[in-house]
Amino acid sequence: MSTIKGKIKKVVSYAQKKYQKVFYGSCAVLLYHRVTQSQTDPQQLSVTPANFNAHLEHLKNNYHLLTIKEFQYYLENKKKFPKKSVLITFDDGYADNYLEALPILEKHTAQALFYIATGTLNTDVEFWWDAIERIVLLSDHKTEEEKYVLNGVEYNLSGLDNTKRFELYEQLLPALRVMNSSLREEKINELGRIFNSSQGRASHRAMSFEELKKMDLSNAAVIGAHTHLHPSLGALTYEEQLKEIETSKNILEQHLNKKITHFSYPFGTIKDFNADTLDIMKKMNFQLVAANIPYLVHKNTDQYSFTRFLVRDWNSGEFEKQMQSFF
Numbered sequence: 001m002s003t004i005k006g007k008i009k010k011v012v013s014y015a016q017k018k019y020q021k022v023f024y025g026s027c028a029v030l031l032y033h034r035v036t037q038s039q040t041d042p043q044q045l046s047v048t049p050a051n052f053n054a055h056l057e058h059l060k061n062n063y064h065l066l067t068i069k070e071f072q073y074y075l076e077n078k079k080k081f082p083k084k085s086v087l088i089t090f091d092d093g094y095a096d097n098y099l100e101a102l103p104i105l106e107k108h109t110a111q112a113l114f115y116i117a118t119g120t121l122n123t124d125v126e127f128w129w130d131a132i133e134r135i136v137l138l139s140d141h142k143t144e145e146e147k148y149v150l151n152g153v154e155y156n157l158s159g160l161d162n163t164k165r166f167e168l169y170e171q172l173l174p175a176l177r178v179m180n181s182s183l184r185e186e187k188i189n190e191l192g193r194i195f196n197s198s199q200g201r202a203s204h205r206a207m208s209f210e211e212l213k214k215m216d217l218s219n220a221a222v223i224g225a226h227t228h229l230h231p232s233l234g235a236l237t238y239e240e241q242l243k244e245i246e247t248s249k250n251i252l253e254q255h256l257n258k259k260i261t262h263f264s265y266p267f268g269t270i271k272d273f274n275a276d277t278l279d280i281m282k283k284m285n286f287q288l289v290a291a292n293i294p295y296l297v298h299k300n301t302d303q304y305s306f307t308r309f310l311v312r313d314w315n316s317g318e319f320e321k322q323m324q325s326f327f
């Protein structure tokens, strides 16, 4: 692309964004995963309780925090969002969402939408990306095995030092992400045996059913689904997707005794869902579905893939700057 064309494109996209903000109003939907003090956090998914509290304070004083119902009303009815609207969401269903995040939300009379992957609820089994971290990065077991085979690709296990372990971790995550869930489970169990690390960490557990029920009773929480075993849906067949989505919806509905109408796509980038996923969302009567793409939401945003900004462990100054950059 020539420089002039590039410049024109930039100006047009800037003008479009401005136009949307002024005439449609817009909402920044924030995506959190964990609120906890993490010892290790290679995916940078944890925000400390102190920083989360500072985020809420800043949002309360400077932005218009929406309830889930308000957000849904503006989006479904294609109404202009109030100025500087913000919605808070959480993905996955870690126990710290109940133990740490919920009391802080309640203290600030704020509300968040919690999307729960049901496969690890009420167990000591870790989410699969955490299991890979524990097995490959944290186990100091010197394995006798020379190789590990995944999807026909051989990974060399001999002479694993810290650098090589990190390389292996970085290679396994994307390969496991696009596998069907039962095969992924089998391959992770095999890796756990090789590295003699099979026990999930209590610090990384998902909520218990009891915690989930209590969370659902709070005004600070609305519960949505996030599949059963957290695959990249776009890599699965229609039937595999349907099973993942239906199972999570059914488990949540049984335990909470209410209809679940919210969903977020695991990983949530444009590659992580497809036309089949959208078809299933509509057939299963989901009303609002979240993606993980960093744009503002406005009244013409598709309610089956609304966009969100991933939040990192920013202190109050950094959070303030990031919030400004979103709008």
Ligand SMILES: [Zn+2]
Binding pocket: 091, 092, 226, 230, 265, 266, 267
């Ligand atoms: Zn997730």
